[in-house]
Amino acid sequence: MRKRLHYSFENGILAILTQILVVFYIVLYTIETVPDFSEHSGLFFRIDNIFLSIFTIEYAMRIWSAPKRRRYLFSFYGIVDLISILPSLFTLGIINFQGIRIARLMRLFKIFKNKSVNASVHRLEAAFIQIRSELLVFIFIVVILLYFSAVGIYTFEHAAQPDKFSSIPHALWWALTTFTTVGYGDMYPITVGGRLFTSLVLIIGLALVAIPTGLIASSLSTISAKERENIK
Known part of the structure; x- marks a missing residue:
């Protein structure tokens, strides 16, 4: 009975029902x-309590059916399950602190318990581990470029716009939004030199966005190829 229940929670109908x-x-x-x-609000409150009851019962059943209960209790998903039901105390009025209700969203992590999703997460994790050195170098380069961009735009625009480009730290916000091609429009160049410099920064920013994307895609492709070879 316990084994069947545990299997159902992990890979069976109860796992699917929990995700839904x-x-x-x-x-x-x-x-x-x-x-x-x-x-x-009253209806939402009642439905919320029903969900809390269901997840509390689920947590108790998971503990009962787990082959190694201590291992489950202190595992990542065991802690997520516990945190996700703790807000029932606040919702039911035992402790009145609305800010803690955000912990209910921890239940979203339950989706990662899905077998296919979990496999994809592990694959992505392996991809990041494989290229961690390249990513660290990339981050280091980005930080340097951000600083030099802030210094550059400060040099060009400080005299013309002392209120907006008052210092290099203030210019860092412009550098960040420009590098990411967001451009909120709260800070923009008005001098010829500043505009030319901004064009250069935008081109570099577009190129930089493609680098981590290519690294991750290449790493995922390599890992997927290895998995297919292992299956064969």
């Missing part, structure tokens, strides 16, 4: 924050 309930709960929690639905 988690997604439904997240959607419900999101809708609850919409002002137009504030008049239905």
